Amino acid sequence: MTDVWAFENIENTERDLHYGPGGFFPIKLGDSLCLPESGPRYRVLAKLGYGSYSTVWLARRISDLAVQSPPTGSFATVAIKSLRASQSATGREVALLQRLRASDGSDPATIQLLESFTVESPNGVHQMLVMEPVVPLPLVMGYFRPYTKNIVRQLLEGLQFIHGHGIVHGDLYPSNVGVAIGGLDGLSEQDIWSQGGPPTIVPLVPTDRTRDPASYPPYLTTSLDMVELLKDALPSFFRCQPGIRILDLGCGRFADEIPVPKSHINDRFAAPEVIVSRFAKQPGGVLWDWRSDIWSLACTIYEIVSERTLFTTLSKMELPLKISAVCGGAPPEWASYFPNIAEKFREHDSKSADALWAEKAAEMQIQQSVEDTRRLVSLLRCMLRIEPDERPSTAELLRNTYFDENVSFSHP
C-alpha cells in the first residue's frame, strides 16, 4: 500500500493495512509480552505465521511463574496467537478452547490453551492465546508417510474430542492440522535464531505523519522456517510418530448455539449443505454442525494423504457437479437449486462414482498398500455423503475396518 506506507508489503507477511483500529497488536522481535497483573511473561523470539484474524509468534516464558494448571505439561517455549482487536471483542476462540481443556491429564489431538490474557494497543484490546507450538502438517507430511493410518486415526480422535465437548470446529482443512514439536525447550534462544536463520523484514513507515507510531510495529517480518530449524536442531522430530493437533477454533461454535453463526469455511472444504446455502441462496440460512465437520475432515484427509485436492476452487456451476460426481449423484431437490446444470446431475450414479474413486485410489496407492488404500477410500466415501444424516459420527468411523490391526500399517 504505497499510498499509506513508504515501502511495498512483502510476500508471506500479514497485511500492513491491518495495523489500525480493530486490527493487529503491534509486535516486534524481542518484545516482552506482559500480563496485566504479573508483568513481563513471554519474550517474542520469531513469527510463526498469520491469518485473517491473528498473528502468531514463537515466544519463551521469562518469568518463574508456572503456567496455571497447564493441561498437558508446562512449556517454556510457546506459540502465542495474538488476535485482532475486532476479533478479540466478538470471537469465541478463547471460550471454545477453554471448554476443550483436557482436565484429566490426557493428551488429545487438539491444540490446548495453556493460558490467555489481554493486552492493549492504540488499535484496541487484544486477546493473547498461549498454546503449544506446532509445525503445520502439510509442510512435514512427506516425512511421516509411514504413519498415515495413525495420522488419520489421530485426526478422527481429535475431532471426536472436539465434538464430545459440544463444539463444532467449522474450519477443518490441512493447514489447520499441526504436528506437536517436543524439544524446543532444550534449545537456547541463540540456537533458535541461528538455526532458523534471520527473517526478511520490511520497515513500516507511514506516509501519514500523524499516524500513532504505537499502532504499528517498526517492521513486518517473515515467519521462521520451522522445518529447517527442526532439521538442524531437532532431527529426531522426523523419526518419531507425529503427535497430531487440530488447530484454529477461530471459526468454531458451540453445538447448542442459537442462532447458528455464519460459516466461514472455504468452499473447497465446505459440506454440501453449506455450498447449497451459499450458491443456491437457500432461504433460512444453513445449519452447519458436527456432520459438516465430518465432510470437511474427509476432504482434509484426502488432501493430506494424496497431496491432491478433492474439490478445487470451482465456480457455482462446477462445484455442485463435482460433488455429485464424487458422491454418485445429487438429491432430486438439487435440480431446483441449480436449474442450469440439473440435466448433468443425471450423468452421475454409483457406477460412475466407483470409477472415479478407482482412479483416486490408484493415485493414493503410491503411499499405502492396496488393501489400506481400498479401506481408506471406503472410509472417505462414508464421510462424503451429501445427506448430513448419513454421515457417521467420529466414534463410528473409528470402528471402520481401515483401523483393523491385521491391515498393514505402512508402505508396501
Ligand SMILES: Nc1ncnc2c1ncn2[C@@H]1O[C@H](COP(=O)(O)OP(=O)(O)OP(=O)(O)O)[C@@H](O)[C@H]1O
Ligand atoms: N500453535 C501454533 N504453533 C505454530 N504455528 C501456529 C500455531 N497456531 C497457528 N500457527 C500458525 O499461524 C497461522 C495462523 O494461525 P490461525 O490459522 O490459527 O489464524 P487465523 O487468524 O484464525 O487464520 P485463518 O485466516 O486461517 O482463520 C497458521 O497457519 C499457522 O501457520
